[in-house]
Amino acid sequence: MAKEKDTKPMANTVIGSSIVIDGEITAEESLTILGTVKGKISVAQNLAVEAGATVEADVEAQTVTVNGRLTGNVVARERLELKPEAKMVGDAKSPRIVIADGAGFKGNVDMDV
Amino acid sequence: MADKETVIGSDTRISGEVRGEEDLVVRGRIDGKIQLTQTLTVEKGATVQADLDVGHLVVLGAVVGTIVASESVKLMSTARVVGDLASPRLTMEAGAAYRGRVDMGDIAAARAAASSRAVQRPAVSEKPAIRPAPPRMATLAKAIVATKASAPVAPAAARSTVTPSASVPAPASPPAFPRVAGAMGAMTPAWAKKKIRRR
């Protein structure tokens, strides 16, 4: 049960598919969401909203990769990518935005031009 | 990352409510409330300041809050835990530090008391205030009130019913003294009487 030895190498956060979080997440590392998060998310590195995941939150991260459902405003300091299974509703602000064929998106895009 | 177990990394902090039906490993920090059907592991260096309602709990780090574990609680040698605890099984390693009330009996009652208290508390806002641990005696009293709210309390009969046989069967071999109400009553703490009466 105590997995002390692999504490450091995988210093990332993974929210599993059955997990529901209602509140605020602040990560000075990468965050992968397979479950449900409602509230506010602030990530220093990459945020991945995987297929099947549901996020209802304002999001701020270095890079944001969405393949699930995301409702909320997104600020990606470097890059935002909506993959084919993504469904996003909200405003997107990022210098680089990729929306794949098949992805759904409703909201404003601000690429800071 | 193949098995995608839920891990709250060492540089991650969550404020709010976490629910789930899988194992959860905390290396960072969670403030608020955790409800989990499986095993919650609080790693060394991790901090959890939350009311816990879990299946199994394994603590190597710091936990402050009310703990209800339907299966077991393990406090490892580096554990630092403050708060009332209800679980049918409890193990504590040498070096573990704990302060609080332990109830290894009625988990359902403890859970009911914990959740009724949670309802009274305002919903988790954007910034949950850091909450001091609840007074221990009050919590137990609440648990007892919750289970026995309707039962009549008979203080006069209480002393004579204080026998260890209710929860802990006395060995048959050593001769037992006739119970002197005054002496034994004074020696048995008030909570113990309540406890036995409850069963």
Add this chain to the structure above:
Amino acid sequence: MASDEPCLIASKSAIRGQISGKQDLIVEGRVEGHISLESNLTIEESGSVEADMDVDQVTVKGEARGEVVAARSAVLHATARVAGNIRAPQIIIEDGAKFSGTIEMEVELPASIKAGGA
């Protein structure tokens, strides 16, 4: 420290009253009252103690009820049945032990947690 032979309360014996001393005490029978030792108290599986205990170390394999203060440590073995309050700098509880009551230890929490608890 305990220099003499340990004192044994055998399984067919019962004592009520106050026990104090510097010898180790092993209880296989029954004790009611007050136990005050500068040494070790061992309550064997057949033993049953209903007393306030003020000892250096206590090891419980049987049944104990009362206020327990141990200067060094308290060990609850898997067969222990304990009701009461325990105060000791080190407490060990084995899987299977039954305990009901409060545990009082010094808990040094990380500075990031605001001083909670009593």
